[in-house]
Amino acid sequence: MTADAIDRPPASVDEVAQLLASRQYIAERHLSTTLYLAMVMGRPLFLEGEAGVGKTEVAKALAAGLNRRLVRLQCYEGLDIANAVYEWNYPRQMIEIRLAEAAGQASKDRLEADIFTDRFLIKRPLLQALETTDSGPPVLLIDELDRADEPFEAYLLEVLAEYQVTIPELGTIRAERPPLVVITSNRTREIHDAVKRRCFYHWVDYPDKERELAIVRCRVPQVAETLSREVVAFIARLRTMELYKAPGVAETLDWAASLAALDKTVLDPEAVQATLGVVLKYEDDIARMNEGTIAQLVNDVRADAAGMR
Incomplete structure (x- = not known):
């Protein structure tokens, strides 16, 4: 555009x-x-x-x-109007009142007109959004x-x-x-x-493997092509398991970048075990991933990854 x-x-x-x-x-x-x-x-x-x-x-x-x-x-x-829409700057208003009193300008109507103006208004997001x-x-x-x-x-x-x-x-x-x-x-x-x-x-659902691979290529281009495919295939397998919290796209990107930072170009069981905390955020889910399960998943995703475009 x-x-x-x-x-x-x-x-x-x-x-x-x-x-x-x-x-x-x-x-x-x-x-x-x-x-x-x-x-x-x-x-x-x-x-x-x-x-x-x-x-x-x-x-x-x-x-x-x-x-x-x-x-x-x-x-x-507990979000309320004061935090979402607006609130008055009470400390500044009190200072204005004290200054007016000291100057002998303490008329109630005049003070009210002076302190309830835009310069004492704290604009929160909903009010800010109305400004072009x-x-x-x-x-x-x-x-x-x-x-x-x-x-x-x-x-x-x-x-x-x-x-x-x-x-x-x-x-x-x-x-x-x-x-x-x-x-x-x-x-x-x-x-x-x-x-x-x-x-x-x-x-907004989890992306299919082809679209998630495109996302990984776009957002973390430093990741090796084979590793990108295998990471996406591994995440797709995890989402079919009975986990407390399946990994989202954010975890896919973090994991791909983390493995690349460890100089990995393909998945291996040791790397998966060492980086599970990047992908899974609950101890019960991590505990399910024993050595045998991880080894089987790594073996399975190699075949999955080979068929991805």
């Missing part, structure tokens, strides 16, 4: 895929289509899937590809919404429906141009239908 085209929506699904690929995100066709429609029709994009499959990276690649500011709201239990800059409206990433409490979802509806925030002391602040909104969820709990109805939905 050329520099003079960064402030318009992509013209096609292929252009969306090319935009993401230019930022090292290899998207499957269904995701590119859903993202294209969300951008053209001005709807938020709701991405759901297991942790580590690349949901957050979609927003990052989109912002970088469009040369727009990324505004990220990381959700967590020279490069266009920002990309708003609402990350891991499932970690926030349900009352926060209810508040979010106003933002998603009208792209506006109401501040009692100032009134309603509306976006001159709506931000591009990407919402992610790891599905630790169900998100309310009222939120989902306002969004276009896409389930």
Whole structure:
């Protein structure tokens, strides 16, 4: 995408895929289509899937590809308006009041007009996302919404429906141009239908072996070709096992880079055993990987890797 085209929506699904690929995100066709429609029709994009499959990276690649500011709201239990939308800078307001009193300008109405202004307003991500800059409206990433409490979802509806925030002391602040909104969820709990109805939905699954190999080649090009194939094949085998947490794409990339740092060009049982903590993050899963299991997996993936393109 050329520099003079960064402030318009992509013209096609292929252009969306090319935009993401230019930022090292290899998207499957269904995701590119859903993202294209969300951008053209001005709807938020709701991405759901297991942790580590690349949901957050979609927003990052989109912002970088469009040369727009990324505004990220990381959700967590107890997230409230003060941390998500805005709060007043109370220490500065108190200083202003004391200075006014010392100068004999302590009129209540005048003080209220002076201290409840934009210069005392601390803008949090949702309010920041309503501001358009020279490069266009920002990309708003609402990350891991499932970690926030349900009352926060209810508040979010106003933002998603009208792209506006109401501040009692100032009134309603509306976006001159709506931000591009990407919402992610790891599905630790169900998100309310009222939120989902306002969004276009896409389930981000683990990539197939061919696409994951393309991702490894793109993101960690220093890894030997044979090792890349074997790492991808090994990860695919792990995902078919009864593990507490199957490895995501992030673990695939970390593992490939780690093995390359150890000067490995092919998988061997000793290297797998030594680096299991890069791939598996729970002791019970690691304990299942005894020497016999690892040796069998390494032997199996060599045949799998040979058939990969």
